[in-house]
Amino acid sequence: MQALILAGGEGTRLRPLTSTVPKPVVELVDRPFIAFMIEWLRGHGVDDVILACGFMADGVQKVLGDGSALGVRLRYVQEPTPLGTGGALKYAEDLLAERFLMLNGDVLTDIDLTAQLRQHERTGARVTVALMGVDDPSAYGLVRRSADLAVTEFVEKPSSDEISTHLVNAGSYVIEREVLGEMAPAGTRISIERELFPALVGRGLYGYEAQGYWMDIGTPERYLQATFEILAGELPTDIGRRVAAAGGVLYQGDRDGHGSEAIVHGPAIVGEGCRLGPGVVIGGRTVLGRGVSVAAGSHIERSVVLHGASIGAHTRITDSIVGPLVSIGERCRLEGRVVIGEGVNVGAGNILAAGMRIFPGVDLPMGAIAF
Numbered sequence: 001m002q003a004l005i006l007a008g009g010e011g012t013r014l015r016p017l018t019s020t021v022p023k024p025v026v027e028l029v030d031r032p033f034i035a036f037m038i039e040w041l042r043g044h045g046v047d048d049v050i051l052a053c054g055f056m057a058d059g060v061q062k063v064l065g066d067g068s069a070l071g072v073r074l075r076y077v078q079e080p081t082p083l084g085t086g087g088a089l090k091y092a093e094d095l096l097a098e099r100f101l102m103l104n105g106d107v108l109t110d111i112d113l114t115a116q117l118r119q120h121e122r123t124g125a126r127v128t129v130a131l132m133g134v135d136d137p138s139a140y141g142l143v144r145r146s147a148d149l150a151v152t153e154f155v156e157k158p159s160s161d162e163i164s165t166h167l168v169n170a171g172s173y174v175i176e177r178e179v180l181g182e183m184a185p186a187g188t189r190i191s192i193e194r195e196l197f198p199a200l201v202g203r204g205l206y207g208y209e210a211q212g213y214w215m216d217i218g219t220p221e222r223y224l225q226a227t228f229e230i231l232a233g234e235l236p237t238d239i240g241r242r243v244a245a246a247g248g249v250l251y252q253g254d255r256d257g258h259g260s261e262a263i264v265h266g267p268a269i270v271g272e273g274c275r276l277g278p279g280v281v282i283g284g285r286t287v288l289g290r291g292v293s294v295a296a297g298s299h300i301e302r303s304v305v306l307h308g309a310s311i312g313a314h315t316r317i318t319d320s321i322v323g324p325l326v327s328i329g330e331r332c333r334l335e336g337r338v339v340i341g342e343g344v345n346v347g348a349g350n351i352l353a354a355g356m357r358i359f360p361g362v363d364l365p366m367g368a369i370a371f
Contacts, residue, residue, distance in 0.1 A: 001046045001117075002097045006088050007034065007105035008054030008079055013218045016341030016359040017323060024051070024105055025063040026223075027306055027324075029230050029287055030239050030252070030269060032063055033217065036108055036230075038070045039238065041101070044113040047072050050095050051105075052088040054079045086190030089175075090183050097177065104171030106218050108226050110235055111172060111210035119208045120174040123149060126204030127179060129197065130172035132214045140168035141193070143207055151205045154198055167207065169193065170214055179204075220321055220339045220355075227304055228285040231267035243267050252290070262294075271307065295330065303334075312348060320352075329366065 007024040017026050025032035038049060049072045053060050060076070067074025077092045089102060101113065111130055120128040129151065131143055144153040145167070154169075173192075179200065184190055197205060213235045217226045226235070233240040243250045248266025253273055262276035265283050271290035276282070280294045283301025288294070292305050295313035305311065305322040312330035320338040322328065328340075329348030337355045340346065344358050347366035358364065 001044070001101065002048040002050070002099075003041050003046045003101040003103060004050045004052060004089065004092055004096065005034070005037065005103045005105045006052050006085055007060065008052055008082065008088055014220065014223065016339060016357055017220075017223070017321065019360050020342045022053075022059045024053075024060050027289065028108075028217070028223070029227055029237075030271070033108075034060075034064070034105065035070060036237060037103065037105070038067070038072055038074075040110060041103075041113070042071050044117075046101065046113075048097075049074050050092055051076050052079065052092055053077070054082055054088075082189075083187070084189045084191045086183060086192040086196050087186075087188060089192060090180060090186045090188070090190065093177075093180050093186065096180075099174065099176055102173040102175055106216050107171045107214065108217050108235065109170070109172070109214040110212045111170065111214060112212065113172065116172065116208045116210065117174055119149070120206070123206050124204070125174070125206040126176045127197070127200055128174040128206045128208050130170040130210045131167040131207045132170040132210055133166045134168050135166070143167050143169055145207045149206050149208070151197070151201055151207045153201065154193075167209060170210055171216075172210070176204075220337055220357075224302070224304065224319065224321065224337070227287060228302070231269070231285055231287070239269075243269065248284075265301075277313070289324070323360075 024034040049067060053076055064074055079088055079091055083091060116128060116130055141154055141156040143151055146152050183196060215222055215226055217223050229235050230237055230240050231243055233244055249264050250269045252271050261278035262280040264270060267284055268282055268286045270288050273291040274288050275293040277294060277296035279297040281299045285302045286300055287304045289307035291308045294311045297314040298311050300317045303317045303320045306324040308325040309322050311328050314330055315328055315332040318335040320334040322340045323342040325343045326340050328346045331349050332346055333351045336353045338352045339357045341358060341360040343360050345363045347364055349367040350364055351370045
């Protein structure tokens, strides 16, 4: 089975994490984000993946290669300019099979693609859109269906009196290649959600009501939430199972090198080559990437500290994301969804809070900010 993943966005909502790293290969828990999607696809028989890239495409290919390490054949198409979801689809047309899956590359999910494919075949659909029920569909475009599961209408950002269903587009599609013949030529900017799908209402467009885990991880808040839920096993993954098998705290590499005087509470991952000083406390729902150093008396919980970062003594980090190769001085405090970009230097005594984002290249002097 073949899948096309749309991964051409710049990831602006995740900046500064995506200022220096393409969004598909931003590290989530212990691997590039897109690897979770490929693992899920492989579990449903997908062995041929096409990645539609745009922004920093070379960086994506450098990390993922030919896909052999992920158990799939991986090929790339690079749009010369952003062409929208439909434009990206049309640009990849020459590589596509007669039937293929198309996925939004921002989504972390475990919906049953095999069941979606079965419904697609049973109904004789040309396109089958996966739909998820959400508590508040007003922020999305809801999708109405008839009794035979055919899509009858799309309603963008409905008002309260228009909400007759809670089903929204989940960004997973089964597509028959022949529908691409109804689209504008390659190189045209097209939205499948606003142009192609509405044109197919009454002409072979069906909706599959999916169950399970589903999250767009495009913001720091959702990135952290996804991290926590992978650690806790709420989304079934290989790494989550390894954390559970390790009793909640997974030490990667030599455990003895992580600091015998530190205390680590699960669920948590301590990466290979980490150095934890005496009196360090690592609270639950925390990921320390490879080669992270945490000096004496520091406390980190509900946070992600990416590879090569160093944390000074008696610093506290809560509900925050520290990018790769960051240096944070002693007696600092980060709390409330702070995001620090790659290579930033935070001097001693700084207090950062309330969703502050520090972009790569910044050198924050000692005591410069105190919320």
